Amino acid sequence: MVARESQLVLGLDPDPDRLWPAATAADSSGGSPGTPAEHAARAVAEHCRLVIDAVGDQCVAVKLQLACFERLGAPGWTALQQTTQLAQQADLLVIADAKRGDIDISAAAYAQAFFGETPTPFGPVAGIAADAITANPLLGTDSLEPLIRSARERGAGVFVLVRTSNPGAEEVQELGLVDGGSVSDRLAGMVARLGQAGLGEHGLADVGAVVGATIPDRLAALREQLPHTILLVPGVGAQGGMVESLAPMFAPGPAGGLISVSRAIVAAHHKLGGDAAEAALDEAARLRAAAWNLSVSTA
Amino acid sequence: MVARESQLVLGLDPDPDRLWPAATAADSSGGSPGTPAEHAARAVAEHCRLVIDAVGDQCVAVKLQLACFERLGAPGWTALQQTTQLAQQADLLVIADAKRGDIDISAAAYAQAFFGETPTPFGPVAGIAADAITANPLLGTDSLEPLIRSARERGAGVFVLVRTSNPGAEEVQELGLVDGGSVSDRLAGMVARLGQAGLGEHGLADVGAVVGATIPDRLAALREQLPHTILLVPGVGAQGGMVESLAPMFAPGPAGGLISVSRAIVAAHHKLGGDAAEAALDEAARLRAAAWNLSVSTA
Numbered sequence: 293m294v295a296r297e298s299q300l301v302l303g304l305d306p307d308p309d310r311l312w313p314a315a316t317a318a319d320s321s322g323g324s325p326g327t328p329a330e331h332a333a334r335a336v337a338e339h340c341r342l343v344i345d346a347v348g349d350q351c352v353a354v355k356l357q358l359a360c361f362e363r364l365g366a367p368g369w370t371a372l373q374q375t376t377q378l379a380q381q382a383d384l385l386v387i388a389d390a391k392r393g394d395i396d397i398s399a400a401a402y403a404q405a406f407f408g409e410t411p412t413p414f415g416p417v418a419g420i421a422a423d424a425i426t427a428n429p430l431l432g433t434d435s436l437e438p439l440i441r442s443a444r445e446r447g448a449g450v451f452v453l454v455r456t457s458n459p460g461a462e463e464v465q466e467l468g469l470v471d472g473g474s475v476s477d478r479l480a481g482m483v484a485r486l487g488q489a490g491l492g493e494h495g496l497a498d499v500g501a502v503v504g505a506t507i508p509d510r511l512a513a514l515r516e517q518l519p520h521t522i523l524l525v526p527g528v529g530a531q532g533g534m535v536e537s538l539a540p541m542f543a544p545g546p547a548g549g550l551i552s553v554s555r556a557i558v559a560a561h562h563k564l565g566g567d568a569a570e571a572a573l574d575e576a577a578r579l580r581a582a583a584w585n586l587s588v589s590t591a
Numbered sequence: 592m593v594a595r596e597s598q599l600v601l602g603l604d605p606d607p608d609r610l611w612p613a614a615t616a617a618d619s620s621g622g623s624p625g626t627p628a629e630h631a632a633r634a635v636a637e638h639c640r641l642v643i644d645a646v647g648d649q650c651v652a653v654k655l656q657l658a659c660f661e662r663l664g665a666p667g668w669t670a671l672q673q674t675t676q677l678a679q680q681a682d683l684l685v686i687a688d689a690k691r692g693d694i695d696i697s698a699a700a701y702a703q704a705f706f707g708e709t710p711t712p713f714g715p716v717a718g719i720a721a722d723a724i725t726a727n728p729l730l731g732t733d734s735l736e737p738l739i740r741s742a743r744e745r746g747a748g749v750f751v752l753v754r755t756s757n758p759g760a761e762e763v764q765e766l767g768l769v770d771g772g773s774v775s776d777r778l779a780g781m782v783a784r785l786g787q788a789g790l791g792e793h794g795l796a797d798v799g800a801v802v803g804a805t806i807p808d809r810l811a812a813l814r815e816q817l818p819h820t821i822l823l824v825p826g827v828g829a830q831g832g833m834v835e836s837l838a839p840m841f842a843p844g845p846a847g848g849l850i851s852v853s854r855a856i857v858a859a860h861h862k863l864g865g866d867a868a869e870a871a872l873d874e875a876a877r878l879r880a881a882a883w884n885l886s887v888s889t890a
Contacts, residue, residue, distance in 0.1 A: 305697065308711035316712050331713035359693060359700035363709045364716055365672065366665040373664065389697075393727060394658060394690050395757040395830075398604065401658035410662045412607035413615050414630035417663055428692060430729045430752060432759030453729060458694040460731030467777060470767035475774060478766060531694075 298352045299546065299587060300580045301387065303526065303554025304340050304375065305357035308332040308364070310559070312568045315339035333367030336360070340375040343558055344382055346569035347576040353385035353423070355526075355552045376420050385423040387524070387552075391453060392439070393428030399435050403442035424449040426502055426524070429479050436486060440499055444490055449498045449522070452486070454479045454514060457504025457527030466510075476510065480517045487521060494547045496522050503541075505533025505551070512540040523549040528579070529556025535582040542587035551583050597651045598845065598886060599879045600686065602825065602853025603639050603674065604656035607631040607663070609858070611867045614638035632666030635659070639674040642857055643681055645868035646875035652684035652722070654825075654851045675719050684722040686823070686851075690752065691738070692727030698734050702741035723748040725801055725823070728778050735785060739798055743789055748797045748821070751785075753778045753813060756803025756826030765809075775809065779816040786820060793846045795821050802840075804832025804850070811839040822848040827878070828855025834881040841886035850882050 315338040319331050326334070344354065354375075361372040376386045392402045401410075406425045409416040427439055429452050436452060443450050455465050455476040465476040480501065487497025497520050503511050505527035515523065523541045527533040528551055541549030557579070561571035614637040618630050625633070643653065653674075660671040675685045691701045700709075705724045708715040726738055728751050735751060742749050754764050754775040764775040779800065786796025796819050802810050804826035814822065822840045826832040827850055840848030856878070860870035 305700070307700075308709060308713075308716075319713075328711055328714035329716040332709070332711035332716055335712070357693075357697055357700070359691070359697045359704060362668075363700050363704035363718060365704075365719070366668040369661075369665040369668050391691070391693050391727075392658070393729075394656075395755065398656055398658045398688075401604070401606075401656070401662050405658060405662035410607060410631070412627055412631035413634070414607075414618075415627035417607075417626075417628040417631055419662060420664070428690075428727050428729055430727055430763055431755050431757055432762035432764075434757055434759035456694065456730050458730055458733055460733035463731035463781070464729055464774065464777065465731075467766075467774060468769035470769055475763065475766060478763065482762070 296352055297584045298350060298580045299550050299583045300351045300576060301353045301355050301524070301550045301552040302343065302347060302351045302557060302576070303355045303357065303552045304343065304558070305360045305554050306336045306339050307360065308336060311335055311339040312342050315342055329365050330367045333364045333371040336364065336368070337371040337374045341378055342569065343572060344379055344384065346572050347557060348382045348384055350573070350576040350580040351384060353387055353550060354379045355387040355389045358388060358390045373420050376422060387424045387426065387451065388420065388422040389426050391426050391428045393431050393435050395431060396434050396438055399438040403438050407442040407446055407448055422448065424451055424500070426451045426453065428453050429482060433482060433486065440486055444498055449500055451500040451502050451524045452479065452483045454483060454501040455503045455507065455510050457506045457531050457533065461504065476514065477517065480514050483521055484518055491520060494545055495520055496544060496547060500524055502526065505538055506531055508537040511538065515540040515543055519544060522547070524552060525549055526552040528553050530554070535579060535586060539586055539590045542590040546584070546587040551579070553579055595651055596883045597649060597879045598849050598882045599650045599875060600652045600654050600823070600849045600851040601642065601646060601650045601856060601875070602654045602656065602851045603642065603857070604659045604853050605635045605638050606659065607635060610634055610638040611641050614641055628664050629666045632663045632670040635663065635667070636670040636673045640677055641868065642871060643678055643683070645871050646856060647681045647683055649872070649875040649879040650683060652686055652849060653678045654686040654688045657687060657689045672719050675721060686723045686725065686750065687719065687721040688725050690725050690727050692730050692734050694730060695733050695737055698737040702737050706741040706745055706747055721747065723750055723799070725750045725752065727752050728781060732781060732785065739785055739789070743797055748799055750799040750801050750823045751778065751782045753782060753800040754802045754806065754809050756805045756830050756832065760803065775813065776816065779813050782820055783817055790819060793844060794819055795843060795846060799823055801825065804837055805830055807836040810837065814839040814842055818843060821846070823851060824848055825851040827852050829853070834878060834885060838885055838889045841889040845883070845886040850878070852878055
């Protein structure tokens with residue numbers, strides 16, 4: 293992250309009807325066989341490859357929205373694996389934006405899917421080997437521990453939803469508690485506790501928190517409760533968040549936060565005009581510099 | 592449900608190392624080619640087929656734990672689709688136990704994955720066509736609406752997590768609120784509101800609630816707040832819940848609740864001895880009768 297002078301995470305949530313034209317053309321032109329799902333999944337993987345080629349140098353990670361791959365079925369899952377490998381070959385971390393949360397035995401199965409492998413009578417089946425996953429904490433600590441344990445074993449991480457970026461987030465997450473604070477404050481406490489055993493370089497923990505860019509006042513308050521936590525901050529761009537209002541995320545230093553941007557980069561050409569790859573690079577470079585400069589001036 | 596005199600949901604969370612012996616043998620013996628993931632996924636699909644064959648007549652639905660399929664990658668997703676189709680051919684409803692919850696645009700993508708189809712330049716890609724999905728409400732109403740809208744269009748349903756069955760559930764779900772009640776009470780209110788537009792036969796809504804069998808006192812209290820809601824109740828058996836303590840779920844009548852049982856049926860032969868299929872049928876028949884008799888005596 294520091295070597296690249298970037299805290300920018302490239303969000304990839306590919307919509308088969310809005311891929312970069314070159315990605316769709318690549319699969320349409322050859323007359324290659326396959327079902328619509330297979331064609332669409334190949335085009336999605338090619339789109340992700342093109343976007344990573346264009347802007348990967350500006351970024352430190354990619355965040356893959358699982359829903360966008362799952363809707364293409366088995367071929368979509370193959371595209372997810374291909375994109376994961378491709379991003380890692382480009383020295384990018386892969387954050388599986390899965391928002392999973394389930395009881396212990398099922399959480400352990402998700403850990404096998406995303407971090408580990410599944411023992412079978414036919415030999416072990418490797419998961420997608422993500423570097424991090426996003427997780428939903430509604431089911432409590434015992435639902436997160438199997439993911440964290442598995443992540444920790446391989447030097448990966450878990451980002452727990454604490455305060456999301458969507459308009460309806462406050463409906464549950466900001467409910468006021470009898471004992472003071474709100475649900476999201478309590479989730480922050482859970483994250484701090486779970487991360488204590490996993491403090492790494494820069495004094496930062498391997499259990500991170502997702503906090504939306506759209507509510508800078510809450511981000512500042514939650515950062516005070518989470519001094520050792522890497523914040524993954526979505527919501528810049530299409531959802532209305534501004535990099536300039538995010539200074540508190542870098543209170544622990546430049547490694548203290550990751551800014552995830554999806555549509556504002558991938559669809560930059562709709563706003564800026566011109567070639568998709570060039571527009572994406574321009575926007576990614578601008579966002580990378582804005583975040584880095586903010587982090588250096590904050591620390 | 593009434594025609595079958597059953598409220599029993601067969602939970603399928605297949606572990607490739609604990610499949611019924613005949614399922615593993617079927618794929619091992621033929622010397623068929625494939626990767627470990629392909630072999631394991633075929634064995635998982637065969638296991639699900641055998642279990643459905645054995646106990647399907649006692650049940651009204653199957654609940655498929657997505658984590659168990661995802662950990663086998665693309666072949667696992669194929670097994671998920673095959674099992675969905677097979678269960679529906681056996682006149683069983685399919686509940687995708689996905690516990691998804693994401694911001695609006697991603698929730699819409701999950702709706703395409705589970706209920707609808709995804710438009711692509713290569714033609715539409717069908718999702719798995721589940722009859723219901725489980726959903727996590729931490730992100731609020733706007734994260735649930737795309738799933739509910741899509742479900743409602745095709746006569747399917749959404750079961751929202753309100754109070755889960757795991758030991759750590761109370762950590763977040765039972766936090767006391769300044770305005771009275773707990774988080775789970777508030778989630779129940781959300782479910783009631785979201786279901787108002789989808790009241791169907793028996794006066795029951797198409798937005799259901801997941802409430803664990805392990806906390807019968809909370810189940811009774813939440814039922815009072817949710818008089819028109821179908822409760823999906825996991826946690827009977829391996830997690831310690833007892834059918835006999837669940838009478839309040841049937842307050843609206845026999846169609847008011849579904850009892851989901853996984854390991855207690857599929858692994859019944861570990862406890863009862865004998866053939867896996869026979870033991871599963873014995874246990875499923877016992878549970879079906881216990882639930883039906885309870886529902887008839889409650890109503």
